Amino acid sequence: MPSPLYEFATWEPLLRVLRADKAHDLATPGDVAGHVGLYGWSLPLTRRTPPPGRAAQVEDSQDEYDAVARIHSALAEAGIDDIAFTATLSASGPAVLRLLTPSPAAEPGVGDAHPGALVLVEGAVPEPWRRLPDPVPDAVPAPTVDLLLLERTLRERIPGAVAATEEEIAAAEAGLGVALPDELKVLYRVTRARWQDWEDDEEGAERESDAVGCELFPLEGLYVADAASRHTLWQFAAMDAVVTPPDAEVQGLVGSPGWIVFGDNGGGDRLAVDLTPGPRGHTGQIILIGHEEHTGAALIADSLTDLVLNGPRGEPRRRRGDGPPVVAHVNITGITGVEAAAHPGLEVLSLGVWDGEPFSLAPVVGLPRLRTLSAYPGTLADPLEITRLTGLEYLALAPEEWRVLLDAGAVPGSLLAAGIVVHGDRHPLPIVDLANEILALRHRPPITRTVLEGDLGPLA
Known part of the structure; x- marks a missing residue:
């Protein structure tokens, strides 16, 4: 049975929307092009201006949203994330639609119907994504590390928290494939950070975030921020480079097997314990991995103890080198x-x-x-x-x-x-x-x- 994605009826509502928008240009048949994806679409439509004093609403383009929703359903059923198209439309009625089904070797284009990067070797990634951390054999924990003070402070700030068991910590380490640093173990021995543990106590959950200075991930939500976790399209990734100046505290990597993510700053940036610091850094320092950047991270605290006691540093800056x-x-x-x-x-x-x-x-x-x-x-x-x-x-x-x-x-x-x-x-x-x-x-x-x-x- 053919997929609904490849039936004219699935696309007909969208073609009508496009034709109505281009009515003044269709004295002779004309072409339009665009793409529809599960997470967004790009269509050659003239956006209607909302009345003065009011922001644009979905209702202003309801026909478009309804038409795209039909294609979303067909994409999901076909197991395809995104599809580009061109269409020849006419005022008299006949329409020709050309669907460009993506190749697994072609990344999606950005904002139009043209293909993105062509991956010529299966599984290939740009050089920065292949870069591993440089060894820093002289790196040691920061002087601010104080396990007893860290534990005492956390227990004072989040009374009633449910602690992780040693079995749960061991299971998390097995899942990550890396031993948790001592400060993280102290943190999760105070709270396993599951929102369900607070039931309807929203203030308790808030105290937990305030105590650490971030939205804390549950123990089972920890992950290693290696290069694969920071996927970027080839056309952008190939234009970047890994740079670690000799006086850098953090290596300018895409990701590292020693970056253990444990929280979020509330804006999509991730906090991680860094076990592979730069030449001037400390083992176990806390870094911020920006969601709008492809490489590198910013130092925000010398240790988890430092973060809990003093909060994150001011505006984090990254050294780019001379x-x-x-x-x-x-x-x-x-x-x-x-x-x-x-x-x-x-x-x-x-x-x-x-x-x-x-x-x-x-x-x-x-x-x-x-x-x-x-x-x-x-x-x-x-x-x-x-x-x-x-x-x-x-x-x-x-x-x-x-x-x-x-x-x-x-x-x-x-x-x-x-x-x-x-x-x-x-x-x-x-x-x-x-x-x-x-x-x-x-x-x-x-x-x-x-x-x-x-x-x-x-x-x-």
């Missing part, structure tokens, strides 16, 4: 040339909007750590110079530059992933065809196209 940047942005407002960006530690080169002559890549040929190149359309003097960059893992180019490489059989064999840089209003189908051509080089599954035809009736 010297030339390992991620270089060459554009009209940044670094003004490829030669100025070149140095042995360069990992990522981004060529952005530029109003001068296109760039030669000669200055960065032979750089030992260069792994990412992203080039805005028209910024490369000779795309075939890319073949001289033998260590590239990620390459993002405009369709025209990809065409040069493909026609010359010169797509670098070192690539783990690729991106197609699309600017302006470009039809998705040729971009999908190009993506499939790149995927085919590595025998990766293509983005599939399903064509559905129907009749919406004459536009009223």
Whole structure:
């Protein structure tokens, strides 16, 4: 039995909404494109302006929400998170819908119907996600660690808390695959932090959060914030780098097997005990892992004792290090040339909007750590110079530059992933065809196209 996702009737309400919005442009059939996902959608609709003094309401776009809800149900049933589409609509009624079912080798695009990064090697992740902590053999706990004071303070602040048993602590350690540091054990021997233990005592639950300075996770909710826990799309992750200056207290990692998350600051940022500190840090220090950043963490307390007694430090800051940047942005407002960006530690080169002559890549040929190149359309003097960059893992180019490489059989064999840089209003189908051509080089599954035809009736 065919999935409802691939039935014209499922999409008909949305096509009607799109056609009504574009009515003034449909003297001849016209194309629209967008995508619908379980967690959001992007559609080429003109948003209605709410009356003065009132914010926009769901009711203002009820037809859109109802139409998308039908597709959400079909996506869930088909086990697909997101699907892009194009449609040719006409005022007279006939409509052609093209569904672009994602490939497991193509990440979703951001905000449009074009595909995101193409993963050319199954399971490949960007270099920062492969980076493990550097050993710091001289790291020791901070002088502020005081297990007796920590326990006494917690018991005074949260009377009546239900403690975790030694068996529960052992089970948590087995699940994590790492022994809990002593301060965390003290914390959970005072409270196991289950909201059910407080029943209807909201003040008790509040006291628990106030006592520690964060929204405390239950013992069974502890987890290791390794790199895999901080998933980021290739197109963003490949543009980042891990940097740990010699005087850093926290290593600039994506994640670490020694970052044990135990709480949240109420805004989505996670608090963790750090067992793999930076060169100037302490074992067991408390760090804040930001939810809006891809790498690194900020030191907020020397120890859990310090956090409980003194609260988190003021605005946490992260050291980025001195010297030339390992991620270089060459554009009209940044670094003004490829030669100025070149140095042995360069990992990522981004060529952005530029109003001068296109760039030669000669200055960065032979750089030992260069792994990412992203080039805005028209910024490369000779795309075939890319073949001289033998260590590239990620390459993002405009369709025209990809065409040069493909026609010359010169797509670098070192690539783990690729991106197609699309600017302006470009039809998705040729971009999908190009993506499939790149995927085919590595025998990766293509983005599939399903064509559905129907009749919406004459536009009223």
